[in-house]
Amino acid sequence: MAQVLEFKLPDLGEGLTEAEIVRWLVAVGDVVAIDQPVVEVETAKAMVEVPCPYGGVVTARYGEEGTELPVGAPLLTVAVGGTGAPEELAEAAPGAAPTVGETAAESAVSSEYSGNVLVGYGTAGPVARRRRVRHAAAKAPAPAAAPVAAAAPAPVAVPVAGPVPGQEGPVPVISPLVRKLARDRGIDLREVRGSGPEGLILRADVELAIAALERPVAAPAPSPAAAPAVAPSPAVASAGERVPLRGVRGAVADKLSRSRTEIPDATCWVDADATELMAARAAMNAAGGPKISLLALLARICVHALARFPELNSTVDMAAREIVRLPAVHLGFAAQTPRGLVVPVVKDAGTRTAESLTAEFARLTEAARESALTPADLTGGTFTLNNYGVFGVDGSTPIINHPEAAMLGVGRIIPKPWVHQGELAVRQVVQLSLTFDHRVCDGGTAGGFLRYVADCVEQPAVLLRTL
The missing domain is CATH 3.30.559.10 (Chloramphenicol acetyltransferase-like domain)
Known part of the structure; x- marks a missing residue:
């Protein structure tokens, strides 16, 4: 019988108490191996990959990219153990079933626990190739805890790129700077078509999408009787841009202030x-x-x-x-x-x-x-x-x-x-x-x-x- 285990953000050491999710390396339904990195996080010290000590099927993720989590908060849940039979995977991860043509033995997962949760110093063994577990058409309603589901949120329209058909799971972005630029300007990377190798999204792709959003739309000429434009209120004009002090920038601010x-x-x-x-x-x-x-x-x-x-x-x-x-x-x-x-x-x-x-x-x-x-x-x-x-x-x-x-x-x-x-x-x-x-x-x-x-x-x- 498969068992669902919860993996929490581990103690990162060096007095660090929180981390920001930069990039998910697995999606709901993926099969992960023991000690496989599952998420890239940014702490006040460095950017690190967090390995999961369980091997099994990812049934839920907690936290969107850009979310800041404290140490001890749930990261994801993994269904481990059992024979890997379809009914067991469906019970552990509602709506999940083995890929067509994949035997029960091939889809079986390990119930071992490595205990290797030290971040930033590598893991002991090689990372296994991920296998995608295809979802059934009917899905159970999301639980009240609202973990991150496999489906993406409603995207911001980016005229220059258009939707990328069939894109699921992690977005093909390597650079955290590209991801931050998109997040700061309201660009959904799932809507950006990458021009790099194998669809990799580059900074130029995001800048092109930003330019498309900011391109002025031609408006009809106003009639002489039209009312004059209303100037923004002083409160709005003086609000300014607010940049969160977190990650490395937040750590620098704290240290210099101290x-x-x-x-x-x-x-x-x-x-x-x-x-x-x-x-x-x-x-x-x-x-x-x-x-x-x-x-x-x-x-x-x-x-x-x-x-x-x-x-x-x-x-x-x-x-x-x-x-x-x-x-x-x-x-x-x-x-x-x-x-x-x-x-x-x-x-x-x-x-x-x-x-x-x-x-x-x-x-x-x-x-x-x-x-x-x-x-x-x-x-x-x-x-x-x-x-x-x-x-x-x-x-x-x-x-x-x-x-x-x-x-x-x-x-x-x-x-x-x-x-x-x-x-x-x-x-x-x-x-x-x-x-x-x-x-x-x-x-x-x-x-x-x-x-x-x-x-x-x-x-x-x-x-x-x-x-």
């Missing part, structure tokens, strides 16, 4: 001549082997500076009224992504070479662009390196990444007039800034740290004294 509220921060800065550092990097890369990034060299400088000024690699426990100096440097770096600002963390940066740091920065940056960072990649930082020079700006007073105690900012490196060896010359100049928690140290320590960093930038040979 940082500003709790940390008495101060900022100091200095201009430095980076000509010698740029020459040293060029010499390293000319010698062969993997290329060394400028960010990796700055990271090495930070690590050595923190060894000399450990006060800045710490956090504050106000409940115990203690400063906790941390034994290892886990270096975060600010990365701008389509989903917002994230801070991936290079673990044990103090033990890595310039080559290792370059490779890890590249890996984490690519994962950030692909929205593939795991919660573990985004937590545990002790100090942040913020290279805002990539945006073409010289300086900034960044907000500390709570609960860290400091952040080093690096502006753009550009040719400027500079007094070098007593003469005016054109040199590669960069502005460095340090924002620090004034509870962990005073200005003398912060100034000493920043001056040491600037000395290493100006004279990379200074690092040889501490290697």
